[in-house]
Amino acid sequence: MLTVRAIQPEVRDWSESIQVNGSIEAWQEIIVSPETGGLRVAELAVEVGAHVKRGDLLVQLADEIPRAELRKNQALVAQSRASLELARANYRRAQETARSGSLSSQQVEEYRINQATSEASLASAVADLDSSKVKLSHTRILAVDDALIASKSGTLGEVAASGVELYRMIRQGKLEWRAEVDSNQLGFVEEGQIARVQLPDGRSIDGVVRLVGPVLDDDTGRAVVYVSLPENATACAGMFATGRIEFGVRPALTLPQSAIMLRDGKAYVWLLGDADHVGSRLVSTGRRMNGRVEVTSGLFAGERVVAEGGAFLAEGAKVTVSANSEPVPGVLP
16 A cells, blocks of 8 residues: 655745846947047957946047148148238228228228138138047047947957947846837836846746737737846846746646646546545646646645655555645644
8 A cells, every 4th residue: 555645735926927038138238439430449448347437438539630631720820810810800900091091992902802811711621620630539449338349349459430330238237138029929018027037047037027018920920028137147148048028916726746647638637536536627727837737627625635656646545644745734743
């Protein structure tokens, strides 16, 4: 006669969730590229994997030509100022001379126009000077925010064109899980819900739903749910991960996994009846958590179930209930 341990279903509050898959990506990417083209890359100051702060130097472009243009434009501004001073002095003298009748009004007007032309020339020279200052500042490419260097495509010594990618950075080092949900699951997901992400190496991290995609993809029929991951997450961008999004708590009638027997694709449990005879019963199962299984139908609280070893039992067999079994309610030990 076999000895078995008897247990009773246990009601536990389990979170309801949906199982989803998706990739881990950068929260936001920053593309580092020159704003001014045609300059040689003189220095690539950081390497892949480095953490940079806002304002840190990333790339130094050769600045000989921009500095020469700056000096040239500074000289042109000085020249234009001198020309304007001369034009103003000539116009002032012309006005004084005109009072004595020595100059015609037409000649005075020519001096006035000459002064206005000199003022416009100075304004143009100042604008060119400002432009050359901006171009010189573009030779130092700085980090626009705290970030993690994800990739480096620039080459030392190359003449970089405007807009060509030199670095790609993950802004503030933040990652997010972009889980895909179908139209049936979409209605359960809301911002602020907890998401438990299972990484490929078996580690698990918790995130928070940041945004629920407003549209379904035409090809896949799925929407993207954006889940913010903690800053110290050990995940990497590009990983594919599975996980679940939790959206509520519901009581579950549960048994240990060992009490569930699978036969022909169906789930059964062994019940202890009168005089400690056993009989199998078909049940339906649901959620699984921490080695326990939710029984959704076919079993009631208070019924006695064989805890393990169901493969060695037969219908109607008499068993011995071990002393460490759970007591029957209302019966003194």
